[in-house]
Amino acid sequence: MNTKVSVGMAIGLMCGLVIAVILLKIANKDHKVKTQYDERQEMIKGRGYKYSFYTMLFMEVVVMLLEMSGIELPIDNYLVHTIAVLIGCLVLCIHSIWNGVYWGLNNNHKRYAIIIVIAVVLNIIPLAGAIAHDSLSGHGINSVPVLNVIVLVWMAIIGVAALVKKFVDSRNSEEEES
Amino acid sequence: MKNLRLKAARAGKDLSQDQLATLCGVSRQTISAIEKGDYNPTINLCIAICKALDKTLDELFWE
Numbered sequence: 001m002n003t004k005v006s007v008g009m010a011i012g013l014m015c016g017l018v019i020a021v022i023l024l025k026i027a028n029k030d031h032k033v034k035t036q037y038d039e040r041q042e043m044i045k046g047r048g049y050k051y052s053f054y055t056m057l058f059m060e061v062v063v064m065l066l067e068m069s070g071i072e073l074p075i076d077n078y079l080v081h082t083i084a085v086l087i088g089c090l091v092l093c094i095h096s097i098w099n100g101v102y103w104g105l106n107n108n109h110k111r112y113a114i115i116i117v118i119a120v121v122l123n124i125i126p127l128a129g130a131i132a133h134d135s136l137s138g139h140g141i142n143s144v145p146v147l148n149v150i151v152l153v154w155m156a157i158i159g160v161a162a163l164v165k166k167f168v169d170s171r172n173s174e175e176e177e178s
Numbered sequence: 179m180k181n182l183r184l185k186a187a188r189a190g191k192d193l194s195q196d197q198l199a200t201l202c203g204v205s206r207q208t209i210s211a212i213e214k215g216d217y218n219p220t221i222n223l224c225i226a227i228c229k230a231l232d233k234t235l236d237e238l239f240w241e
Binding site: 037 | 203204205207208210211217219220222223
């Protein structure tokens with residue numbers, strides 16, 4: 001990756017951060033950036049962060065060993081590290097979802113759902129553009145907006161986990177009522 | 179171990195888990211976890227629940 005692309009990505013990430021802060025302010029009922037959790041949620045999230053940290057540590061060691069052994073992966077190096085970070089985040093998300101910590105106390109569910117839909121659409125646009133311009137074929141993996149595909153897969157896994165949890169919860173409540 | 183006394187006290191006040199959770203400043207899942215016996219609340223939360231249901235700590239949480 002050349003310097004121009006790196007600077008562009010850094011600026012993009014900073015803009016993304018600013019947008020995320022604004023969106024969080026809008027999405028929370030009390031217009032605070034920080035999501036509030038109760039004592040049980042804090043405990044579960046704390047455990048989730050621990051598992052997430054160990055996962056990320058493990059993933060980075062694997063990446064390091066791959067680099068040391070000279071094995072070249074078909075994707076850019078920055079993407080490999082991005083995948084490691086996203087897998088770490090995935091562990092936190094799934095652990096939280098599975099233990100009933102998907103909403104904070106001050107979250108507005110509808111606004112959050114809209115933000116998630118916007119995030120999905122923003123990641124689909126580059127992929128749809130590549131398909132529309134027929135630029136997916138001929139240049140191998142580098143012609144695909146890999147980062148967007150990775151983020152979409154990541155979001156899909158979280159979505160499936162949330163749906164499965166919702167299904168399990170509804171079955172459990174039915175059993176409790178009967 | 180399930181906390182059936184909490185469930186009964188909540189039902190006695192005609193409150194849903196969601197309503198009790200709002201009164202205590204916690205999530206519905208936390209109230210559900212306490213009722214199922216999956217989570218042991220701190221003394222602060224126990225007191226908040228007792229105040230919301232007009233019960234004493236002994237009545238709801240003492241074995």
